Amino acid sequence: MADFAGKFNIEELLSYGDDLVALLNDQNDVQTLNQCLEHFKTLQSSCFDDFSNVQSSVQDYEKKIEACRQKTEEARTSTVSDDEIDILEKELGEELGKGNLLMEEIR
Template identity: 75%
Template sequence: MGDFATNSNIEELASFADDLVAILKDPTDVRNLNQCLEHFKTLQSSCDDDFTSVQSSLEDYEKKIKACREKTEEAKANTVADDEMEILEKELEEEIGKGHLLMEEIR
């Protein structure tokens, strides 16, 4: 039974080879095959160029995002929180009130 499968595969392979030879004998088919190959090379080159361009753009955007994050963190570090601002405003109001009291005592 193994011989039958092997013989069948060999016959299919021989048939495929015969078909391929028949195609390659026809000049029109060879010319079409060469045109397909040239189109493939052009398409592959175009895809490689696009890939390089997209990869470069991604790297640029990653750098910009990193710089933006750093600026955001720096701004957060330099910004006084709302709660802290309210505390400072209350202290300022108290000091202004004390200043008014002292001015009234001086008068």
């Protein structure tokens, strides 16, 4: 039984080989295959170009995002918080009050 299965597979393989030879002998089919191959190469090249452009754009945007993050962090560290402003306003008010008292004493 195993021999029959092996023989059957060999017969299928030979039939497939004969079909392939017949296909390759037909010039129209060969030309069609060559045209398909050329179209494939063109499409592949176009896809590689598109991928390269997209990858470059992504890298550019990543750089811009990082620059924005750095600017945001610099702005955050250089700004004074509301609590600090309140303290400074209070100190300024006290100093102005002292200055006014000194001006009144001088008069």
